[in-house]
Amino acid sequence: MPTQSSSTSLNRRKKYLLYIAQNYSYAILRPLQAAILARGDDVKWFVHGDEVNQSYFEEGEQRLGSVEEVIAYQPDAVFVPGNIVPDFIPGLKVQVFHGFNAGKVSDKRGHFNIRGFFDLYCTQGENTTLPFLQLAQRHQHFSIAETGWPAIDPLYNYTPVVNAKSTVLLCSTFSRNFTCAPHLFEQVKRLSETGRWNWLVQFHPKMDKAIVDQYKGIQNEHLTFVETDNVLPLLQKADVMVCDTSSVLIMFLLLGKPVVTFKTARPKDYLLDFDNPTELEQHIETALTHPEPLMTKIAEYKQQTHPYEDGKSAERVLAAVDERLAGLHKPAKRKPLNLLRRFKIRKQFNYWKL
Template sequence: MNYLTATKNKKYLMYISQNYSYAILRPIQAAVLANGGEVRWFLQGTDVNPSFLQSHEKQLNSIEEIHEWSPDATFAPANLIPTFFPGIKVAVFHGFDAHKRDTDGEKGHFAIRGCFDLYCTQGPNTTKRFAKSAQKHGHFKVAQTGWPTLDPLFSKTTDNPYKSDDPRPTLLICSTFSHRLTLAPRLYEKIKSFSTQGKWRILVQFHPKMQTEWVTKYKALSNQNLTFVETDNVLPLLQVADVMLCDTSSVMQMFLVQHKPVVTFCTRQPFPHLLDVTQADEVEAAIEHALTKPSDLMQNIESYCQELHPYTDGQSSQRVLNAANEFLQSNEKLKPKPLNVIRNFKMRKKLNYWKW
């Protein structure tokens, strides 16, 4: 396929409902524009901030405008997407499977909701599951592409606002927002003590849905040793950190693909590629051990990454675009999507769109 010709003059819609989705879809946008296509953005709901759009990014403000523009494909890092949009719908995921719940069968990360025509999977351990579902249902296709979000992670750019001449190791602390799973309250006193020790340069970044109470308390810890970061793009933080402390947030997988160690606190499912602890008093020793990069741990991380996301070439966005274009050109007849009457009614009500 001539990929430049396949993309040229085609229209691609970026559909987002959370601020972190900007960073997920912008690498795909860059691939589209580099190959002569057009891009528009649709921001759904109040959780996404339109001020984060860059000056060259063009927004569609209504479903009517989407139909008038008539995209060939819509990319969505979401579980759901309106089936009444023109063109094919492409799932690119908002994260990795973080094992926060039982995901046997078609649950959690692997749920099939009858919205998408194409799933662009991140690596073998997701491809196998979605390919099995595709064979079962017959109304969508699967292409293993890698996750476009990570493309900038493997770039050689030196423009990183968190890069520092500080000789101390950099510890990145990330946490999910779930009351049941978050480390924020359970490790607050321990992290407070770390902030006064000065052994490490500490960066703290929480999920955007983290409770305000804990955001406020951790912000108050900020000093010359600890910086609380609020951002819609976590990748620069991942690049500069030497080790991560996390719970069950899928951001840990984004860190691991760099072949860097992660210490987890009471993670949902401990694995040999993680250093998991269950007591606050065990955290400091685990971080010190992780910083030595023990050979058995690093070998386990290598094996895990080959299944999770084997791509380090920064070209996953181009593979996603290629997969979408191949789908558009194939004219392959798939089974009709399920009607999903209740789900589609709720989506129409949410978007206040009743035309057929």
């Protein structure tokens, strides 16, 4: 139990920082912002890098413009949907992830890579919690709390509708080794021109511009290319997704909807995977029939990956932070010095104060 003095200090209005380095971070962090404001606490944003489109900020969202302002703000906790966070920013460093583990890279380099920056990892479900608990036991310098992923709190807040014409959502990662976009272009173009289904196309913000321009060039009354920082409304609207190895397919599965994948890196029994572009149409047709064996596997996957459908993962994250700030679940060791990584980050920011 915290002491009386620490308990009193934790009852004050807390300050939180939302650290953003990619456009997709807006949608990930806004549910946390809403939960913080509902508590009556204070929250501010800090942007790092040129890849963030600051026109996406909404009215009333408060930004800090420099490292000096961030340090003066003295946040209690920093929420990061990415792999790194500067050590010189004050506060508990909380990893909330930029997506689910889609298997695009090995565990040693990807989702389960421990870089030594974070105090607390907020995991999404059993298949991320168990590996991170093992990592926490090995490294002993961070703690774990299974909270669900705040980014998809709004995912369940909608009323399903039956589309007059089935809607297909095409999503693709930018990686040349995994993207389906260039391989399926001719088939998507042909199918959209038939008018059989409505198409929505949305790509990772780092997608090759030439591919983006290709798909923009085939827009018609049945195909719309969507540029957005919030993919959730698209997931809610679509009946089936066509994808590759992008983690966005996991969010679609969590709605209990079928996903057709082209040469995914890790074929699973809850996906309809194929490797010949000419088979795209028949796989979409199969997905739209909701075959019972497939839907059973999707339900099992949902339970292992993200069992929370209450839209309250942000509140669970804040509760986990409260416990760490109160001195609970403190790791046995301090974080590693990480000197080379810290130097590289300070060089990026041109910040050398100690």
